[in-house]
Amino acid sequence: MSAAGDEASPSRADAFVELENVTVTYGGGERAVNALAPTNLRMVKGDFVALVGPSGCGKSTILKLVSGLIRNTSGLVFVAGREVGAEAMRVGMAFQNPTLLPWLTIRDNVMLPLKIVPPFRGQYRRKRKAEFRDRAEALLASVGLAGFGDKHPWQLSGGMMQRASLCRALIHDPQLLMLDEPFGALDQFTREELWSIMQNLWLERKPTVILVTHDLKEAAYLANRICVMQARPGRIIEDRAVPFGRPRTIEMTYAPDFVALTHHLRDAIFSNRATKEAA
Amino acid sequence: MTQDTKRHIASTALIIGFFLAWELFCWAGKISSVVLPRPSEVVVTLFERRDAIWPHVWQTLFTTLIGFALGVGIGVLIGISIGASKLAYAVVYPLLVGFSSIPKVAVVPIFVLWFGAGTVPAILTAMILCVFPVVVNVATGLATTEPELEDVMRSLRATSLDILTNVGLPRAMPYFFASLKVAITQAFVGTVIAETVASNRGIGNFMLIASSNFDVPLVFAGLLILAVLGVGLYVIFSVIEASVTGWARRKDLAMG
Numbered sequence: 001m002s003a004a005g006d007e008a009s010p011s012r013a014d015a016f017v018e019l020e021n022v023t024v025t026y027g028g029g030e031r032a033v034n035a036l037a038p039t040n041l042r043m044v045k046g047d048f049v050a051l052v053g054p055s056g057c058g059k060s061t062i063l064k065l066v067s068g069l070i071r072n073t074s075g076l077v078f079v080a081g082r083e084v085g086a087e088a089m090r091v092g093m094a095f096q097n098p099t100l101l102p103w104l105t106i107r108d109n110v111m112l113p114l115k116i117v118p119p120f121r122g123q124y125r126r127k128r129k130a131e132f133r134d135r136a137e138a139l140l141a142s143v144g145l146a147g148f149g150d151k152h153p154w155q156l157s158g159g160m161m162q163r164a165s166l167c168r169a170l171i172h173d174p175q176l177l178m179l180d181e182p183f184g185a186l187d188q189f190t191r192e193e194l195w196s197i198m199q200n201l202w203l204e205r206k207p208t209v210i211l212v213t214h215d216l217k218e219a220a221y222l223a224n225r226i227c228v229m230q231a232r233p234g235r236i237i238e239d240r241a242v243p244f245g246r247p248r249t250i251e252m253t254y255a256p257d258f259v260a261l262t263h264h265l266r267d268a269i270f271s272n273r274a275t276k277e278a279a
Numbered sequence: 280m281t282q283d284t285k286r287h288i289a290s291t292a293l294i295i296g297f298f299l300a301w302e303l304f305c306w307a308g309k310i311s312s313v314v315l316p317r318p319s320e321v322v323v324t325l326f327e328r329r330d331a332i333w334p335h336v337w338q339t340l341f342t343t344l345i346g347f348a349l350g351v352g353i354g355v356l357i358g359i360s361i362g363a364s365k366l367a368y369a370v371v372y373p374l375l376v377g378f379s380s381i382p383k384v385a386v387v388p389i390f391v392l393w394f395g396a397g398t399v400p401a402i403l404t405a406m407i408l409c410v411f412p413v414v415v416n417v418a419t420g421l422a423t424t425e426p427e428l429e430d431v432m433r434s435l436r437a438t439s440l441d442i443l444t445n446v447g448l449p450r451a452m453p454y455f456f457a458s459l460k461v462a463i464t465q466a467f468v469g470t471v472i473a474e475t476v477a478s479n480r481g482i483g484n485f486m487l488i489a490s491s492n493f494d495v496p497l498v499f500a501g502l503l504i505l506a507v508l509g510v511g512l513y514v515i516f517s518v519i520e521a522s523v524t525g526w527a528r529r530k531d532l533a534m535g
Contacts, residue, residue, distance in 0.1 A: 067434045091434040099428045103449050103526040112445065116437045152526060168431075178434070 015078070016045035016208050017066055017176070022075035024061050024234075035061045037233035038075065043225075045175075046206040050213055050223035053269060058234020059212040063178050066210060067091045079176065090117055092169030092207070094182040098161040100153040106164050107149035110136045113172040120172060139167045142204075143197050159190035163197065170201060177207040183218065192250050195221050199247055216262040221248055228268045238268050316496040321503055324496040332485070336504055339470055339482040342398055343508075346405025347466040351459065354410040358417025362451070363443055368422045379411040384472050391477040401473035401481065408469035409462040416458035420451025453527035456520035463512045467505060 024036040036058040043049055051059040064070045065077050068084045068091070077084040092113070100109045114120040114132050124132070137149055143163040153161055162182060169177060179198075183191045199222060202209060213219050219226050220242055228238040242261065244252060252258055298318045304310070305317040312320055325332065361371050386407060390400035424446055432442045474483025482501045489497035 064430075069430055069433055093431050093434045095427045095430075097425070097427055099425060099431060101428075101446065101449070103452075103524075113435050115445065116432070116435045116441050154526075172435075 014044050015042040016047070016080055017041070017043040017210075018076075018078040019062070019065070020076040020078070022065065022072045022077055024058070024065065024070065025073045034233040036065075036072075037235040039234075039236055041227065041236065041239075043208055043210075045208055048202060048209045048211070048222060048224045050211045050219035050226045051229055052213060052216060052219050052226060052265060053229030053234075054231050056234070057229040057231040059229055060180055061234060063180055063210055063212055067093060067176065067178050089176060090172055090174040091176045091178060092172065092174035093178045093180070094162075094165045094169040096181040096184040098153070098158075098165035100161055100164060100168070102153050104152075105149060106140065106145065106151050106153065106156070107133065107136045109153065109164060110140060110149075110167045110171050112168060117172045136167070136171060139171055140164070142201070143167055159186050159194065162186060162190075162194065166194075166198065166201065170205065170207070173205070174207055177202075177209045179209065179211040179213075181213055182211075184214065191215075191218070196247075196250070198222060203246060216265045217253055219265070220244075220258060220261050221250075221253055226265060228265060230269075240265070313493055313495050316499050320496045321499045325500040325503065328497065328500070332500065332504070335480060335482050335485045336508075338398075338480045339467075339474065339505075340508060342401045342474075342481060343405050343463075343466045343470045346402040346469060347409050347463055349402070350406040350409025350466065351413050351462060353406070354413025354458075354462070355417055355455070357410070358414045358451075358455075359421065359443070359448075361414065362418035362421025363439065363447065365422060368418055372418075375411070375414060379415070383408050383469060387473050387476045390473070396477035396479070398478070398480070400477055401470045401483075404473040405466040405469035408465040412458040412461040412465065413455070416454040417451050420454030421447045424450060453520075453524040456516065456524055459516045460513055460520070463516055464509050467509050467512075471505065 019039055019041040021038045021040065022036060023034070023038050026033045026035050039058075039062070041049075041062070051062060053059055061070070065072055066079060066084065068079075068089070079089055100106070101112070104112070111128060111132055114128070114135075115124050120132070137146070140146060140149055140163075143166060145160060145163055145167070148156065148160065148164075153164070156164065162185075166182065169179075183194050186194065195218060202222075209223075211219065211222060223242055226238075226240050226242060227236045228240070229235065230237045240261075244258065302317050302319060305312075305315055316324075361367050361375075383404065387400060387404055390403045394400055394403070421443075424442075428446060429442065432446060437445070470481065471483035471486075474481035475487050478484045482504060486498050486501035489495075489501065
């Protein structure tokens with residue numbers, strides 16, 4: 001397994017995201033919760049890493065660390081060669097809940113980051129009517145929402161809102177894209193459709209993506225690498241490259257080598273849990 | 280006929296029926312107008328004495344609106360400063376509940392002590408009654424922003440002001456307008472109480488004088504004016520609410 005691990009982890013020099021012996025502890029004293037044991041993770045620019053594992057294994061913690069929403073207790077978190085938070089990094093986020101603002105149209109929702117993130121921020125007043133609007137419309141069209149810009153979120157289905165949420169995460173050309181179970185609440189068919197859309201968006205723009213998911217098939221379909229995590233304390237127990245070529249198709253998910261990979265991931269998660277319970 | 284028109288017709292019929300029943304009850308029971316005047320008597324009194332009543336109506340309306348405007352302004356400021364921070368919300372809320380549970384009638388003598396009888400205590404009483412519903416609603420609207428949405432904004436390096444103007448305030452709007460409808464009726468209560476206790480002008484004052492003269496139809500005329508003013512302002516704020524925060528109700532419809 002160590003050979004695969006070496007192959008998957010890039011060398012330090014070209015790492016875009018780097019976690020070095022990072023730990024996170026919530027709370028203090030007696031009730032301190034060790035959310036993340038010393039963890040190392042390296043990602044090259046444009047990489048796509050999926051974090052899978054049981055609830056409470058620290059998947060979302062890693063996501064929040066890299067996007068600068070929480071601070072590590074010890075260790076180092078580098079993004080683009082600088083410590084996280086030191087420099088304004090463009091980050092896009094999407095969650096299981098689409099969190100669109102109900103009082104704005106879909107287009108205005110998608111344009112929200114342009115209103116806030118530099119350098120777009122300064123140009124917002126001037127360009128929102130023409131250039132930014134076209135940009136939002138083009139992005140909406142690329143996820144199959146052409147013509148829905150003037151609708152309000154409550155007029156859309158769950159899958160459509162999630163597409164709009166992805167557009168909002170991408171409109172400002174983020175260097176980092178953080179996806180926290182964005183397809184978790186959708187039905188199987190909508191989910192598979194969105195996997196394909198997500199893959200296309202990534203192939204076109206090549207942001208560095210971290211995807212948190214419970215769905216092993218989703219992880220194997222979308223990611224370049226899959227990190228299997230364990231809970232109490234949260235840690236990465238396996239870092240595995242996904243060998244399949246791009247673009248991947250739903251058909252491929254039924255191929256023997258794909259099934260073998262997801263089966264192996266499942267075993268990795270469950271065997272570890274079993275030994276823990278036995279001990 | 281739609282469900283809505285049916286409801287409107289039913290409400291109108293109920294209101295007319297209420298006054299008819301009142302009229303019939305007084306007429307059949309031969310009840311003296313010193314005890315309970317008939318609605319028709321009240322309307323006649325209102326019309327005959329309109330020149331004497333009119334200045335009092337203006338006095339009460341202006342006092343109420345000034346108190347309301349002050350109360351809403353202060354309420355919004357306090358509400359934003361409390362609601363913008365989870366800590367401030369948790370720290371200040373108990374004190375706020377304590378203040379809001381004081382019967383506001385009890386503060387009128389204090390205002391009279393400080394500012395003397397007249398318009399000022401009435402404005403302040405109306406104001407103080409408006410402040411609390413607005414503060415509580417604005418703060419609640421701001422403080423209940425979804426944590427994930429805040430994560431989205433913070434990951435974009437949004438400042439607190441960005442989050443407040445783009446997410447917090449629009450989100451608090453339905454709460455704010457709901458509180459305005461409560462606040463305007465409360466403002467009337469405050470004005471009339473203060474006018475009754477310590478003023479020589481306003482509807483509260485003329486009702487007090489009328490009742491000490493046993494001019495009961497005039498007392499009821501005052502009540503009728505207050506009801507009409509209250510309903511009128513309530514309707515105005517409902518219409519504004521519907522046009523500004525329609526999205527909040529449409530969301531409910533879409534989800535239901």
